[in-house]
């Protein structure tokens with residue numbers, strides 16, 4: 001394990017899909033969103049927008065829109081991350097920025113002792129998510145992040161670095 005706090009957070013963050021019943025405070029959720037806000041983006045266009053879903057009835061309905069609904073039901077708060085197409089300039093680059101924004105939030109959550117998982121399968125029902133949350137079509141769902149106090153310590157594997165480097169000259 002690294003003594004560098006950023007490297008350490010990158011290495012020790014895992015997707016957390018089981019949570020305790022503890023409530024996450026609003027200021028902690030805000031700190032996580034704020035970490036997302038500081039992500040890099042092409043032309044600094046910041047094409048991300050957020051919806052915070054704490055309400056259990058709405059989370060239950062959200063859970064019905066993905067195969068991973070059990071995770072949403074167990075979570076304490078969900079953050080839906082949207083692509084604001086009006087601020088966009090290049091879909092590929094805008095989506096990369098949104099990926100950076102989401103990773104910032106995952107790392108921030110981890111550093112604050114909060115478990116998080118990036119949920120992408122729900123994109124198959126992205127229009128239904130907009131309808132449920134009453135978000136206009138100018139904001140396109142990019143992901144949902146489920147959050148809660150961790151109640152598991154999963155492991156994950158990675159491809160070795162040697163197998164990832166195509167060339168080093």
Ligand SMILES: Cc1cc2nc3c(=O)[nH]c(=O)nc-3n(C[C@H](O)[C@H](O)[C@H](O)COP(=O)(O)O)c2cc1C
Nearest residue numbers: 013014015016017068117118119120121122155156
């Ligand atoms: C674009 C994307 C979509 C994902 N969608 C889901 C999902 O729908 N459900 C889920 O349980 N995990 C989802 N994950 C989490 C991955 O399964 C997880 O990051 C991967 O297995 C590596 O594990 P780790 O995050 O613990 O290192 C997604 C991750 C990414 C980046």
